[in-house]
Amino acid sequence: MLETRAIAIADRLDSVTTALHRGEITAICGPNGAGKSTLLSALAGLLPADKGEVLLEGTVLSALPPRDRAKAIGYLPQSGEVAWDVSVANLVALGRLPHGDQGKFAVANAMAATAMSDFATRPVSTLSGGEKARALLARVLAGEPRWILADEPLAALDLSHQLGLLKVLRAQADSGVGVVLVVHDLALAMNHANRVLVLDSGRLKADSAPEEALSLDIIHEVWGVKARWLGEPGQRALVTQD
Numbered sequence: 001m002l003e004t005r006a007i008a009i010a011d012r013l014d015s016v017t018t019a020l021h022r023g024e025i026t027a028i029c030g031p032n033g034a035g036k037s038t039l040l041s042a043l044a045g046l047l048p049a050d051k052g053e054v055l056l057e058g059t060v061l062s063a064l065p066p067r068d069r070a071k072a073i074g075y076l077p078q079s080g081e082v083a084w085d086v087s088v089a090n091l092v093a094l095g096r097l098p099h100g101d102q103g104k105f106a107v108a109n110a111m112a113a114t115a116m117s118d119f120a121t122r123p124v125s126t127l128s129g130g131e132k133a134r135a136l137l138a139r140v141l142a143g144e145p146r147w148i149l150a151d152e153p154l155a156a157l158d159l160s161h162q163l164g165l166l167k168v169l170r171a172q173a174d175s176g177v178g179v180v181l182v183v184h185d186l187a188l189a190m191n192h193a194n195r196v197l198v199l200d201s202g203r204l205k206a207d208s209a210p211e212e213a214l215s216l217d218i219i220h221e222v223w224g225v226k227a228r229w230l231g232e233p234g235q236r237a238l239v240t241q242d
């Protein structure tokens, strides 16, 4: 389990308590500035909380040696910047750093899963935005973490690659990995997450199964938008109303 106990961070998070589970996809949703990236960084142990604590499988996260933390949690930030212009294969291999090995099998698997094998020798600077996003996700997968924490990993991807990566993330969850995604696309959260956290001005507004957390009342209250869901469970589409 990855837990937060009443964590507060300046004006960004206000006493957020939740417990996330491995084997599930958890979506973090909310309007711009609601605190989604802040919560994800705190869950990754990258942003210390002013109050409260984050626990990974029962241990206070900040007490874990950095290498153990890096092995357990693969974090994919929103910005997607790459500091050095290395080849895609070398970028993905950086995911093995916490393990101190080359992990050739894991690296090859990660590149295949993200459809990046054909780009192995390409300098990262020559990739399109979507290709770079896939390469960065491959780096996280190569580390074979128990938790994948990704901030809008699908935002730059075309429909086909979005669906491809959702399959990869679902397969990760099915194999026991905890997958936590910041997601703006509410239909994507509704259809693909096991659990949805809705943040509003730094507070946890909902934390439950998607149909409940993304009810029309909550969407109206939090996003200020009148909408309705169409379609069947698992294939919902959100339509806004005037």
Ligand SMILES: Nc1ncnc2c1ncn2[C@@H]1O[C@H](COP(=O)(O)OP(=O)(O)OP(=O)(O)O)[C@@H](O)[C@H]1O
Pocket: 011, 012, 030, 031, 032, 033, 034, 035, 036, 037, 038, 039
């Ligand atoms: N380094 C920082 N110092 C102070 N305030 C910050 C900092 N980073 C973000 N904030 C503020 O904290 C709040 C939450 O930001 P956060 O990035 O977590 O929101 P978000 O829900 O991820 O938003 P978005 O959907 O726009 O990416 C915002 O009001 C933001 O302006």
